[in-house]
Amino acid sequence: MKRKVGFWKPFLYVGPAVVFLLVYQLYPAVQTVILSFKDRRSEHFVGLANYKYVFTSPTMLRAFTNNLLWVIFFTIGTVGMGLIFAVLVDRVKYESLAKSVIFMPMAVSFVGAGVVWKFMYNYRPPGAEQIGLLNQILVVLGFEPKGWLLETPLNNFALIAVGLWIWTGYCMVILSAAYKGIPRELLEAGQVDGANDLQLFRHVIIPEMKPALSVVVTTMLVNVLKIFDIIYVMTNGNFGTEVIANRMFKEMFQFANTGRASAIAVVLFLIIVPIMYFNIRQKLRGEA
Amino acid sequence: MNRLKIKKYAPRVVVNALVIFAMIIWIVPTLGLFITSFRSASDVARTGWWTVLNSPLKFTQYTFENYKNVLSTGGMSTAFRNSFIITIGGTVVPVFLAALAAFGLSKLHFGGRTFFYSLIVMMMVIPTQMTFVPVLRLYNKLSMSGTFVGLWLVHTGYGLPFAIFMLHNFFQALPDDLFQAAYIDGASVWVTFTRLALPLSVPAIASLVIFQFLFVWNDLLVALIYLGGHETVAPLTVRLSSLVGSYGQDWHLLTAAAFVSMIVPLIVFFSLQKYFVRGILGGSVKG
Numbered sequence: 232m233k234r235k236v237g238f239w240k241p242f243l244y245v246g247p248a249v250v251f252l253l254v255y256q257l258y259p260a261v262q263t264v265i266l267s268f269k270d271r272r273s274e275h276f277v278g279l280a281n282y283k284y285v286f287t288s289p290t291m292l293r294a295f296t297n298n299l300l301w302v303i304f305f306t307i308g309t310v311g312m313g314l315i316f317a318v319l320v321d322r323v324k325y326e327s328l329a330k331s332v333i334f335m336p337m338a339v340s341f342v343g344a345g346v347v348w349k350f351m352y353n354y355r356p357p358g359a360e361q362i363g364l365l366n367q368i369l370v371v372l373g374f375e376p377k378g379w380l381l382e383t384p385l386n387n388f389a390l391i392a393v394g395l396w397i398w399t400g401y402c403m404v405i406l407s408a409a410y411k412g413i414p415r416e417l418l419e420a421g422q423v424d425g426a427n428d429l430q431l432f433r434h435v436i437i438p439e440m441k442p443a444l445s446v447v448v449t450t451m452l453v454n455v456l457k458i459f460d461i462i463y464v465m466t467n468g469n470f471g472t473e474v475i476a477n478r479m480f481k482e483m484f485q486f487a488n489t490g491r492a493s494a495i496a497v498v499l500f501l502i503i504v505p506i507m508y509f510n511i512r513q514k515l516r517g518e519a
Numbered sequence: 520m521n522r523l524k525i526k527k528y529a530p531r532v533v534v535n536a537l538v539i540f541a542m543i544i545w546i547v548p549t550l551g552l553f554i555t556s557f558r559s560a561s562d563v564a565r566t567g568w569w570t571v572l573n574s575p576l577k578f579t580q581y582t583f584e585n586y587k588n589v590l591s592t593g594g595m596s597t598a599f600r601n602s603f604i605i606t607i608g609g610t611v612v613p614v615f616l617a618a619l620a621a622f623g624l625s626k627l628h629f630g631g632r633t634f635f636y637s638l639i640v641m642m643m644v645i646p647t648q649m650t651f652v653p654v655l656r657l658y659n660k661l662s663m664s665g666t667f668v669g670l671w672l673v674h675t676g677y678g679l680p681f682a683i684f685m686l687h688n689f690f691q692a693l694p695d696d697l698f699q700a701a702y703i704d705g706a707s708v709w710v711t712f713t714r715l716a717l718p719l720s721v722p723a724i725a726s727l728v729i730f731q732f733l734f735v736w737n738d739l740l741v742a743l744i745y746l747g748g749h750e751t752v753a754p755l756t757v758r759l760s761s762l763v764g765s766y767g768q769d770w771h772l773l774t775a776a777a778f779v780s781m782i783v784p785l786i787v788f789f790s791l792q793k794y795f796v797r798g799i800l801g802g803s804v805k806g
Contacts, residue, residue: 240708241627244619244708245624247619248620248679249635252638252679255677256642331789333542334796338788339737339780340739340759340781342737342756342760342780343756345760346774347548348548350551350773362770363567367569396544405799453646463739464763489652492651499649500646511644
């Protein structure tokens, strides 16, 4: 027996949220698609000109290449290290302390983390006293100090390292929960059958953690495709470190070109949709 | 030693070494920032922060000057206030509306609720970038860019899909019989929401609040887009990122400013970590 709540009453509860989603998500998304076919002031239709720019201009191609670099190294790095740490911290007595420490960067802003690492990467010419820790280490070891954020492609990897420092803890926390969810008997049975740690990892742990892994991988992929703050604060896309989201921001504010900014957004959207589809499907499965 | 023991003991050293090494990598950068923020301008420019470790207890080498400086002339105190205003509105409004919607979608029976739920979940695929240009235009037309209210509403619009998704999961798990019994006793829908659903879901709502709080507090991009260049309403993240440009190599000031922006999230994180973790797990896999 279900209580009749009347026709309009549910809408009092659900309605406000739906209105917000129409105004802040659905309407602007549709509008952005239309704007992407118009000129910089959205006055005339220009066909595919903005998309031609997105896919052929050297700056955009640079951004795509860098984002691809991010996708590969950031995703493998965060998920890989997150998985390794999840298994490792499970075996030490100070597990919760170790987890807090590695997870901590998630709590502070990416801007804050950007400043932390900009300072770590600080560069002074050879001979001068170094105040950035990484260059000091290089000097002590007898090497020349490096312009971590100035030399391409080194700077892209230096930025990706910051991303790893921030996001590995997130992956670790989710994967650690999944790891603890693996039935103990399964691991013990494996051990009794004579499997070593590596075999156990490949044939028991990884398959058992597949749902959690796919959520983490897709979440990291979406994050990395939208990556903005780190680059904006540390290099603002200079010295060959441009990425897609930062390009969009520049088109919007520096060049006031809404057509191009919208086209970049649409391309980003099209790349993200299939990944989010898998992500949400996996989450809905977890719900059941 | 038999084989089993070797397998058990040999890696233990390695495991501990690896974990401790990782912890050092994760602590040292933040520690360097923290120490530098208490050193004098000339010290910071001349020597690395690690030199204080030679005589860490020599307290005359530390100073609060940098903090005084960034809070007054650096504009960090105004930014601090702005961050609070933005974050409180940007948390309370979406969490409340999400609770209402999630309750309606999971506990009220009406035609089209599957449709609405799917619609809301589908919104999660839209990257915020897809909305910036049209929403900003709308805001400029309504003179809402550069206002706190405008930013609250934007954070509500962006935060709702995930918030509803998460609370819906939780409300679904509450037994229907409970609500049925309340109705039979004559409770109205509103009463079952405020007296039954909300109190029962305090853990879930707490997780969501902390999650949204940290998310909004740490947001840079949305604030940059909708607050434009209005310094008077800029939150800590925006202020800090502009200081990176204007202070350049003044690391004694930059580090202090960065720490000011990090102090609240760090307190929230270390005191309420359990809920934060639960929020993250609630949104991904069942923990």
